[in-house]
Amino acid sequence: MRLELSGLTKTFGAHRVLDAISLDLPDVHAFVLIGPSGGGKSTLLRILAGLERPETGHVSIDGAPLPREEEPLRKYRCHVGTVFQAYNLFPHLPALENIMLPLEKVHRLPRPLARTRAMETLQRFQLEPHAHKKPAQLSGGQKQRVAIARAVAIKPRLLLFDEPTSALDPEMTAEVLEMIEELKREGRDLVLVTHEMSFARATADQVAYLDNGKILECAPPTQIFTAAQSESCRRFLGKILRY
Amino acid sequence: MPANPLPPSPWRKLTSLLLAFAVIAGIFTFAFSTVTYQWKWPGVWVYRDLFLRGWLVTVVLSAISLVCSCLIGVIFALLRRTPFLPLRYLARIYVETIRGTPLLVQILVFYYFIATAFHMENRYVAGVLILSVFSGAYISEIIRSGIESIGQSQLDSARAIGLTTVQTYRYVIFPQAIRQILPPLAGQFASLIKDSSLLSIISISEFTFNAQNAASYTYSVLESYIPLAFGYLLLTLPISLWTQSLERRNRFET
Numbered sequence: 266m267r268l269e270l271s272g273l274t275k276t277f278g279a280h281r282v283l284d285a286i287s288l289d290l291p292d293v294h295a296f297v298l299i300g301p302s303g304g305g306k307s308t309l310l311r312i313l314a315g316l317e318r319p320e321t322g323h324v325s326i327d328g329a330p331l332p333r334e335e336e337p338l339r340k341y342r343c344h345v346g347t348v349f350q351a352y353n354l355f356p357h358l359p360a361l362e363n364i365m366l367p368l369e370k371v372h373r374l375p376r377p378l379a380r381t382r383a384m385e386t387l388q389r390f391q392l393e394p395h396a397h398k399k400p401a402q403l404s405g406g407q408k409q410r411v412a413i414a415r416a417v418a419i420k421p422r423l424l425l426f427d428e429p430t431s432a433l434d435p436e437m438t439a440e441v442l443e444m445i446e447e448l449k450r451e452g453r454d455l456v457l458v459t460h461e462m463s464f465a466r467a468t469a470d471q472v473a474y475l476d477n478g479k480i481l482e483c484a485p486p487t488q489i490f491t492a493a494q495s496e497s498c499r500r501f502l503g504k505i506l507r508y
Numbered sequence: 509m510p511a512n513p514l515p516p517s518p519w520r521k522l523t524s525l526l527l528a529f530a531v532i533a534g535i536f537t538f539a540f541s542t543v544t545y546q547w548k549w550p551g552v553w554v555y556r557d558l559f560l561r562g563w564l565v566t567v568v569l570s571a572i573s574l575v576c577s578c579l580i581g582v583i584f585a586l587l588r589r590t591p592f593l594p595l596r597y598l599a600r601i602y603v604e605t606i607r608g609t610p611l612l613v614q615i616l617v618f619y620y621f622i623a624t625a626f627h628m629e630n631r632y633v634a635g636v637l638i639l640s641v642f643s644g645a646y647i648s649e650i651i652r653s654g655i656e657s658i659g660q661s662q663l664d665s666a667r668a669i670g671l672t673t674v675q676t677y678r679y680v681i682f683p684q685a686i687r688q689i690l691p692p693l694a695g696q697f698a699s700l701i702k703d704s705s706l707l708s709i710i711s712i713s714e715f716t717f718n719a720q721n722a723a724s725y726t727y728s729v730l731e732s733y734i735p736l737a738f739g740y741l742l743l744t745l746p747i748s749l750w751t752q753s754l755e756r757r758n759r760f761e762t
Contacts, residue, residue: 314668316664316667316668339667339670339672340670342667342668342669342670343669343670344670347668349661349664349665349668351661352659352661352662352665353661353665354665355662355665355666355679355680355684356684357683357684366669366671366679367669367670367671370671370675370679371669371670371671371675415669419669
């Protein structure tokens with residue numbers, strides 16, 4: 266996909282979370298955002314997900330600008346899959362119904378068809394034993410995998426992940442990252458905010474480093490991880506990679 | 509709280525319950541025996557039909573008010589969340605006024621001014637409306653706090669998958685909020701039933717009004733009012749037990 270950002274600014278109260286960000290990536294498939302907490306990466310991802318509207322600036326994906334009105338923005342959201350750090354699933358619905366809900370109510374699939382599609386998606390990721398369990402009966406890793414399955418089932422044009430493994434232990438983190446890796450291999454475009462540097466290094470084709478609401482660095486992972494230009498990025502990576 | 513003590517055996521529960529009853533019965537027996545009061549039950553018994561009819565009117569009035577007040581409650585809970593400020597203030601003023609003033613005053617003002625001005629001739633319709641408006645204010649607060657108990661992450665997820673606002677309420681917020689809402693709502697129903705007794709002041713011949721009449725016909729005040737207490741208890745006790753079982757279920761599920 267082609268991702269263009271121009272002059273993107275977002276403020277929360279007096280705090281400027283994104284400060285006139287511009288970027289043009291003509292052909293990116295796995296775009297990873299890294300940087301310190303509060304640096305603006307989650308906000309950028311939420312704008313890409315159509316959940317926040319920037320005060321100024323534009324985003325366009327494959328040449329199509331992101332709408333600014335709520336209703337067209339909602340339609341846009343129907344076609345991107347977003348996975349948050351935690352609490353993605355609706356606790357009152359079993360895994361299967363969680364996946365069926367957007368298929369049936371948003372994409373207007375007839376119920377039997379929605380059920381079949383949801384079941385197929387669960388099977389694909391070896392989650393069918395959990396189809397009828399409620400989120401409270403699933404482990405953290407299983408919950409995230411069901412959430413990803415829900416995002417994938419709608420056949421989105423783009424997958425967005427906001428720190429999808431930050432609330433998980435290392436073993437669960439691995440199973441979730443494997444799933445994301447698999448989606449990337451099958452050619453799905455994705456944008457990922459993460460603190461998992463080795464995963465970023467292995468999977469990303471472009472990595473952006475955000476700090477203080479600015480993109481200080483945007484390059485292929487080999488370049489970022491071995492020869493970061495900015496002092497801030499070098500310090501960040503030095504700290505995070507030390508252990 | 510101590511960590512889960514063993515639940516008492518049914519036998520122990522029964523004897524404890526009987527003991528508690530015995531203590532209360534003892535106090536009342538003693539109290540009644542010290543006061544010399546000439547009980548005249550047969551005189552009141554003559555009016556048993558009056559009591560029964562009143563009780564049924566109370567049941568029907570409360571049931572209709574209950575449905576209406578739930579509707580009002582939902583509407584005003586949603587109004588308090590609209591982006592349109594005048595409606596939000598309207599809802600706020602309604603809730604604060606009703607909850608901050610005595611039902612007695614509300615009944616008088618509504619019946620003698622508003623109902624008259626709008627040519628509402630039927631006092632039963634007026635009575636149901638007053639009760640619904642009164643109870644609706646409390647229910648709207650119960651529903652609002654239920655809605656607000658749903659976390660921002662759930663709303664984010666709902667938006668992310670493309671649900672509309674209406675769909676979000678229908679499929680995400682209400683099904684989860686209902687568990688928070690039900691126990692206090694059931695409690696409110698019990699209050700509604702007792703509060704309906706105040707409608708007697710506008711001569712609606714419900715349970716309390718009829719008991720008052722029986723008392724004035726027979727000059728047997730206690731004999732008329734004690735059955736009244738049992739009549740209300742018959743309605744409120746099952747609701748109270750139901751509330752407790754709902755609360756227990758919530759505790760286990762979360």
